[in-house]
Amino acid sequence: MSKNTKNTDELINELCDGLEKNCGNFCVIRRFVPWAILAFSYVVGVVYFTGLRYDYADVMKDPIFLFEVGLALFVFFTAALSAAYLTIPDQGQKAWIKSIPLTLVGVFSLWSVIKAYTEGFIIPSMSKAAHCAERGFIIEIVPIAILIAVSTRGHTTQPVWLISMNVIAVVALGWVGLILTCSMDDMGHNYMFHLLPFALAGGVLSFFARKLFKW
């Protein structure tokens, strides 16, 4: 018997001694829903205390505004659900679920290009950048911390995909929070201050995915 084979037998004995009872009945949905509700509730709370935009009543009658908010919320929900499935090794045999938020992001991007073409894209003044960045940070920091904390307790075999889905979810939710509190709807301001900085920060975070989700 080689040394390695003997070590494997000893390892198996040790693992058997460390077996926990009743470690089954794992349900991704049951784990995902409370945390998604918590993150969503937090953003609702921030929006409430910050105060809705002054023209809230008018924009809520605008179908385009409602379409964008609905699309972003759908991106949040499906990305967070994909992240939940990514916390288990075989993704619950639902690897295809990642394609849903990615498709919706594609739709959102295409919609943005069409809007930029029809409405024009003006580089915004940097005077409002700090205000939106500060509010965006407050809105998104807790949800991303929640999702990452939940994800680190998982056992992912695709850490980069996992952090990507977490970032997409939080950026989408944060974007909704920002456009509900900031009345500047021009394309330049909306995308350069409400979306781009946080997407870039998320991109940087993805470099630490393997360390973050090590198990």
Added chain:
Amino acid sequence: MTNNTSEHWTELATAAQAGDKRAYAELLGELAPYIRNVIIKSLKNQEEAEDIAQEVLISVHKSLHTYSSDRPFKPWLMSIINFRRTDFLRKYYSSRQDVTISSDASIIEENVTNMTTAYELKDIETALNKFSADQQRIFKMIKIEGYTAKEVSNEMGMKESAVKVSAHRTMKQLQGMLK
């Protein structure tokens, strides 16, 4: 691997999740050679394959609670095997980048690209081959490998003074041959 084996492992995993240590031991015992065989196909080194197999078993233990019997066992297992194998290969190839090779230009220029030096070394070697085997060995051990005369005399069973005289005479003759 047949469907029966996969179903058998599903049953064992479900029993293990309920706390059945005997089933768990049987499951891990059957998984170990299977995992090893899968990894050996891409990693020929037996020891490294065994290390990765043990990593996979530990990962199976840590994530056993995430497996559900309504899903097939093999894809769950294979995802862990592929993850650990990729992890190992990533660390292996990044550690190879730590091997440093001197990029001192003067060393390269002197010993690799300097044709004069290259020819000189070749001449010395050719000239040395004309001496007896003992003379060559004494000269190389003292002048090239850095042994002391005492160490060489112990090695060759000669007097230390005889070793020193031999090395000196060989050096003188070489200098005359290479002028």
